[in-house]
Amino acid sequence: MKILIFTASTGGGHKRAASAMKEYFESVSAENTVKIVDGIAQAGKLYNKFICGGYTTLAKRMPNFYGKLYRNSDKKSALNNLCEGVNRSKGKHILPVIRDFEPDVIISCHAFITLMLGDLKTNGKIFAPVIALITDFKAHYTYFADGIDHYVVSVETMRRDMSERYAINADSIHVYGIPVFQRFMTSPDKAELKRSLGLDESKKTILFMAGSFGVSEVLNVYKSIADNSGDCQFIVITGNNKSLFKKFETVADKRNTKLLMFVNNVEDYMHCSDLIITKPGGLTVTESLQCRLPMAIYSAYPGQEEDNANFLADAGVAVLLKDNPGKLVGEIIESDDKLKEMSENCKKTLSGNSSEKIYGLMQKLTSKEG
Numbered sequence: 001m002k003i004l005i006f007t008a009s010t011g012g013g014h015k016r017a018a019s020a021m022k023e024y025f026e027s028v029s030a031e032n033t034v035k036i037v038d039g040i041a042q043a044g045k046l047y048n049k050f051i052c053g054g055y056t057t058l059a060k061r062m063p064n065f066y067g068k069l070y071r072n073s074d075k076k077s078a079l080n081n082l083c084e085g086v087n088r089s090k091g092k093h094i095l096p097v098i099r100d101f102e103p104d105v106i107i108s109c110h111a112f113i114t115l116m117l118g119d120l121k122t123n124g125k126i127f128a129p130v131i132a133l134i135t136d137f138k139a140h141y142t143y144f145a146d147g148i149d150h151y152v153v154s155v156e157t158m159r160r161d162m163s164e165r166y167a168i169n170a171d172s173i174h175v176y177g178i179p180v181f182q183r184f185m186t187s188p189d190k191a192e193l194k195r196s197l198g199l200d201e202s203k204k205t206i207l208f209m210a211g212s213f214g215v216s217e218v219l220n221v222y223k224s225i226a227d228n229s230g231d232c233q234f235i236v237i238t239g240n241n242k243s244l245f246k247k248f249e250t251v252a253d254k255r256n257t258k259l260l261m262f263v264n265n266v267e268d269y270m271h272c273s274d275l276i277i278t279k280p281g282g283l284t285v286t287e288s289l290q291c292r293l294p295m296a297i298y299s300a301y302p303g304q305e306e307d308n309a310n311f312l313a314d315a316g317v318a319v320l321l322k323d324n325p326g327k328l329v330g331e332i333i334e335s336d337d338k339l340k341e342m343s344e345n346c347k348k349t350l351s352g353n354s355s356e357k358i359y360g361l362m363q364k365l366t367s368k369e370g
Contacts, residue, residue: 001032004103006039008110010055013283018109020179024355039113043090059301067302074141091116105362108132111143118145129365135282138307152176177351178286184267193272203233207273211239224326235269280308289350294342316345
């Protein structure tokens with residue numbers, strides 16, 4: 001099977017989901033050929049800079065304005081019609097890639113690419129089945145387009161909302177979850193894993209995924225939690241944020257804090273932790289759910305992150321940190337019953353092996369297409 005996956009650089013989640021699917025699809029059959037293309041970048045340098053840079057600028061520097069824009073765009077409007085028209089028109093830039101690769105199935109991991117593909121499909125320029133993957137936990141008007149054959153969503157509430165509110169055919173919506181790498185689905189021995197990572201196996205462990213936080217913001221959260229969490233140990237991963245790493249070097253207690261930059265084995269640190277402090281990006285959240293790891297959410301941007309955070313809190317898998325993060329985290333980390341309850345809720349919330357289910361859908365679609 002030839003599978004073409006379109007992704008984008010508006011955050012790392014879209015690319016991570018695409019890579020997770022590629023890994024699985026290639027592992028199940030040597031006959032599968034998978035190609036990942038950044039569809040937004042393919043549509044032009046200025047467009048890519050505007051979309052990706054614009055999102056980062058608005059979300060980080062003008063979050064309230066971005067939140068209002070996100071809410072106001074959740075309906076049919078003149079502004080939405082204009083934006084949709086612009087995005088659909090960019091389909092001509094990804095069409096050569098599609099014709100050159102000749103895929104059996106196309107997967108979109110980003111809403112704007114979904115619009116491009118929907119336009120190409122409705123105008124008879126492409127014929128392969130198109131699947132749109134939604135990597136958040138609440139539906140939004142801009143995620144849908146005419147011409148899309150199937151949607152893959154994270155939870156049942158999205159399926160109901162899409163069918164009832166947005167009039168999407170329920171038979172085309174599949175609650176398969178968000179794809180993550182297979183290594184997140186293992187269940188290693190926690191004590192042995194801690195020893196292999198140089199951690200104290202007897203101590204409860206709090207993991208900070210800190211790279212996407214503001215520097216002063218995450219340092220204050222760390223200090224508050226470290227001062228209120230008793231005899232715990234901490235793992236702080238700053239990703240590629242060198243400035244944040246250097247700041248942490250000056251404030252972190254080296255006796256109980258393992259400080260890291262970018263790592264290739266984040267699943268190991270999730271598997272050996274009791275609680276994760278993170279922003280509510282769809283992929284990090286799904287990886288945490290897969291590891292049965294309770295979450296404490298801090299500083300969600302208004303918009304999809306805020307929706308994700310509220311969903312997770314309602315599902316009982318996360319708490320929202322506000323005025324006194326140290327006090328709340330301290331209470332949770334000291335309660336084995338609370339941690340166990342949240343971990344069990346993670347299992348209830350998660351929808352199985354997403355990549356496996358998507359692959360099954362593709363097999364059915366290609367069989368029907370002949």
